[in-house]
Amino acid sequence: MRRIISVLLENEAGALSRVAGLFSARGYNIQSLTVAPTEDPSLSRMTIVTSGTDNIIEQITKQLNKLVDVVKLIDLTEGQHIERELMLVKVTATGGAQREEVKRLIDIFRGRIIDVTDSTYTLELTGNGDKVDAFIEALGQMEIIEVVRSGVSGIGRGKRALSV
Amino acid sequence: MQLTGADIVVRCLQDEGIDFIFGYPGGAALHIYDALYKQDKVKHILVRHEQGATHAADGYARATGKPGVVLVTSGPGVTNTVTGIATAYMDSVPMVVLTAQVPSHLIGDDAFQEVDTVGITRPCVKHNFLVSDVTKLAETMKKAFYIAASGRPGPVVVDIPKDITANLAEYSYPEIVDMRSYQPRTRGHSKQIARGIDLLVNAKKPIIYTGGGVVLGDAEGPLRKLVNMLGFPSTSTLMGLGAIPASNPYFLGMLGMHGTYEANMAMHDCDVMFAIGARFDDRVTGELSKFSPNARILQIDIDPSSIGKNVSAEVPIVGDCGVVIEQMLEQLEPRVKEIDRAAVDKWWEQVNKWKAIDSLAYKTNKDTIVPQLVVEQVHRITEGKAYVASDVGQHQMWAAQYYGFEEPRRWINSGGLGTMGFGLPAALGVQLAFPDETVVCITGDASIQMCIQELSTCLQYGLPVKVINLNNQYMGMVRQWQEFFYDRRYSHSYMDALPDFVKLTESYGHVGMRVDKPEELEATLEQAFAMKDRLVFVDVITDQTVNVYPMIAGGKGHHEMELAPGQAEVQERELA
Numbered sequence: 001m002r003r004i005i006s007v008l009l010e011n012e013a014g015a016l017s018r019v020a021g022l023f024s025a026r027g028y029n030i031q032s033l034t035v036a037p038t039e040d041p042s043l044s045r046m047t048i049v050t051s052g053t054d055n056i057i058e059q060i061t062k063q064l065n066k067l068v069d070v071v072k073l074i075d076l077t078e079g080q081h082i083e084r085e086l087m088l089v090k091v092t093a094t095g096g097a098q099r100e101e102v103k104r105l106i107d108i109f110r111g112r113i114i115d116v117t118d119s120t121y122t123l124e125l126t127g128n129g130d131k132v133d134a135f136i137e138a139l140g141q142m143e144i145i146e147v148v149r150s151g152v153s154g155i156g157r158g159k160r161a162l163s164v
Numbered sequence: 165m166q167l168t169g170a171d172i173v174v175r176c177l178q179d180e181g182i183d184f185i186f187g188y189p190g191g192a193a194l195h196i197y198d199a200l201y202k203q204d205k206v207k208h209i210l211v212r213h214e215q216g217a218t219h220a221a222d223g224y225a226r227a228t229g230k231p232g233v234v235l236v237t238s239g240p241g242v243t244n245t246v247t248g249i250a251t252a253y254m255d256s257v258p259m260v261v262l263t264a265q266v267p268s269h270l271i272g273d274d275a276f277q278e279v280d281t282v283g284i285t286r287p288c289v290k291h292n293f294l295v296s297d298v299t300k301l302a303e304t305m306k307k308a309f310y311i312a313a314s315g316r317p318g319p320v321v322v323d324i325p326k327d328i329t330a331n332l333a334e335y336s337y338p339e340i341v342d343m344r345s346y347q348p349r350t351r352g353h354s355k356q357i358a359r360g361i362d363l364l365v366n367a368k369k370p371i372i373y374t375g376g377g378v379v380l381g382d383a384e385g386p387l388r389k390l391v392n393m394l395g396f397p398s399t400s401t402l403m404g405l406g407a408i409p410a411s412n413p414y415f416l417g418m419l420g421m422h423g424t425y426e427a428n429m430a431m432h433d434c435d436v437m438f439a440i441g442a443r444f445d446d447r448v449t450g451e452l453s454k455f456s457p458n459a460r461i462l463q464i465d466i467d468p469s470s471i472g473k474n475v476s477a478e479v480p481i482v483g484d485c486g487v488v489i490e491q492m493l494e495q496l497e498p499r500v501k502e503i504d505r506a507a508v509d510k511w512w513e514q515v516n517k518w519k520a521i522d523s524l525a526y527k528t529n530k531d532t533i534v535p536q537l538v539v540e541q542v543h544r545i546t547e548g549k550a551y552v553a554s555d556v557g558q559h560q561m562w563a564a565q566y567y568g569f570e571e572p573r574r575w576i577n578s579g580g581l582g583t584m585g586f587g588l589p590a591a592l593g594v595q596l597a598f599p600d601e602t603v604v605c606i607t608g609d610a611s612i613q614m615c616i617q618e619l620s621t622c623l624q625y626g627l628p629v630k631v632i633n634l635n636n637q638y639m640g641m642v643r644q645w646q647e648f649f650y651d652r653r654y655s656h657s658y659m660d661a662l663p664d665f666v667k668l669t670e671s672y673g674h675v676g677m678r679v680d681k682p683e684e685l686e687a688t689l690e691q692a693f694a695m696k697d698r699l700v701f702v703d704v705i706t707d708q709t710v711n712v713y714p715m716i717a718g719g720k721g722h723h724e725m726e727l728a729p730g731q732a733e734v735q736e737r738e739l740a
Contacts, residue, residue: 013294014286062468065468066467071345
């Protein structure tokens with residue numbers, strides 16, 4: 001089952017490699033991983049999307065907690081939560097009809113065109129994983145030049161929070 | 165007053181109360197070595213290879229419970245320690261490894277003797293640090309010792325660039341460490357403890373299964389009370405031997421691949437299993453799908469990730485083994501009378517039938533020395549009180565099976581990683597810690613050659629270790645598996661061109677002896693152990709064909725143990 005684990009860890013050199021190393025050493029699946037400092041510069045927040053049986057997920061959270069740099073973590077998927085992913089897509093856009101079609105699609109998905117040349121559009125789209133996937137699919141026949149995805153970030157709904 | 169980083173390192177060691185460090189100098193470490201030279205509180209033990217330094221520090225730590233300390237130079241100095249660090253990590257041994265690094269401005273430039281120490285050691289340390297500022301050096305050292313020795317212990321590496329050891333800073337050694345990200349739990353949850361006691365008092369076929377955690381946690385006091393109070397059959401892993409005395413009537417001996425028949429059968433048939441500081445290692449459980457099918461499991465461990473990793477526990481208790489057992493004893497005492505003694509007595513009847521098979525029985529002969537007898541003789545001569553270090557292989561299993569440890573921290577072996585070459589340097593570390601005790605290294609002709617250079621260190625520091633080399637001219641355990649599972653194709657397990665160990669030992673300045681006749685074994689060993697102040701290497705030429713029994717083969721469960729040839733008839737008779 002797909003899980004989103006949020007981790008607060010010391011903003012120390014090498015902390016990221018400890019987490020990445022743990023996943024590869026123990027053979028855990030990792031779908032995406034994002035990390036950046038929080039409002040408190042001594043802390044980084046990491047969002048890991050992974051999957052596995054309940055036993056494996058339990059081991060993943062225990063092993064993460066065991067890392068000396070990890071301060072706290074939660075499994076966001078255990079409760080209500082919001083997840084977002086940012087995607088940047090560059091597509092070929094030549095000729096009036098094609099350019100119109102791209103504009104219409106990105107409008108439907110509530111994204112934006114952020115850069116334009118005479119032959120390309122660069123698009124920005126934010127949403128949960130499904131929405132971002134669906135947009136790629138919707139582009140269908142369009143010629144995609146490149147796709148950049150940020151990986152998932154997540155936060156708990158309501159008062160549920162991960163903080164020290 | 166300002167001190168150099170090198171002086172700070174040494175002051176930290178002094179203030180931490182470290183008496184010995186094990187190391188080997190080199191370019192990047194020279195400032196620290198100079199600081200060591202100027203003082204005599206911390207005694208540096210010069211090994212002959214950095215792997216030896218880590219094993220010696222490891223042996224010292226296992227025997228004393230205090231962290232072992234290693235100091236090496238950058239590059240190859242570090243890579244040579246990796247085996248020793250991984251060995252300590254697998255067995256949760258507290259150790260601090262100080263590694264010198266090339267100067268900060270050269271890091272990343274492929275400088276002479278540069279390796280990414282933090283990167284190379286990361287998967288096999290509890291934690292590691294790269295010191296980037298001399299003002300943080302003392303605090304980092306304090307954290308290293310705190311992390312290494314607290315919670316589930318383990319090795320911590322502190323990588324110190326050479327320029328940091330020359331820079332100046334005010335010195336003050338922190339008294340305490342408070343890390344928001346690292347707060348090991350020691351006390352168990354009282355509701356869980358109550359649930360655990362419910363399980364125990366309602367058990368009909370209980371077993372207590374202890375591991376290395378009871379030794380690491382110095383839990384033998386409360387553990388022995390618990391075992392005696394419950395009166396349940398009890399067994400231990402390789403790593404936990406001695407916490408329950410081998411002579412305790414409730415103790416069934418070691419369990420696992422080469423454990424006793426009664427211990428393994430009782431594990432398989434039990435209805436309640438009380439696991440204490442044991443991690444359900446594959447060498448202990450046998451085939452997991454066949455593991456203790458009816459057991460309800462109560463498990464204490466200080467490391468939450470050890471609970472439910474291989475086998476799930478109905479009642480998990482996170483905490484220090486000794487502390488949790490103390491908590492349990494309070495609640496248990498008034499409830500002991502609830503135990504169904506009739507059922508437990510009946511269970512003992514069954515266990516005693518398994519015990520009567522005497523699965524460790526072995527045959528001697530007139531012509532060759534059998535290795536089990538050697539271990540029993542060593543036990544007799546040392547009155548079971550020696551510190552016994554071993555290497556890895558058949559001799560390790562025989563030492564575990566036949567020495568009969570009465571106290572914890574006496575049995576020093578690499579259980580998790582299974583590191584050949586561990587024994588001699590580990591014994592050296594133990595002997596330094598306990599100069600007046602008898603320290604034995606039970607080894608084999610293959611293992612001993614992996615760190616034999618440490619004989620030289622033993623001479624330099626006058627360490628009278630007794631090395632008992634069970635020499636069958638094979639990598640015995642490899643040979644045994646090739647006999648059983650590879651149709652006797654002894655691929656590269658024969659130790660051709662062995663050195664003359666007696667001459668080798670003599671050239672290192674020690675006493676060498678050889679014995680190959682059974683009738684001379686006892687006298688030779690007596691003579692060796694009588695030389696209290698000399699290292700004696702006894703090359704015991706043993707029977708080449710003896711295998712370690714009993715044995716659980718790969719893919720088999722505890723109840724499918726194989727007994728030594730000839731024992732099957734005894735089994736039939738006793739179980740009839």
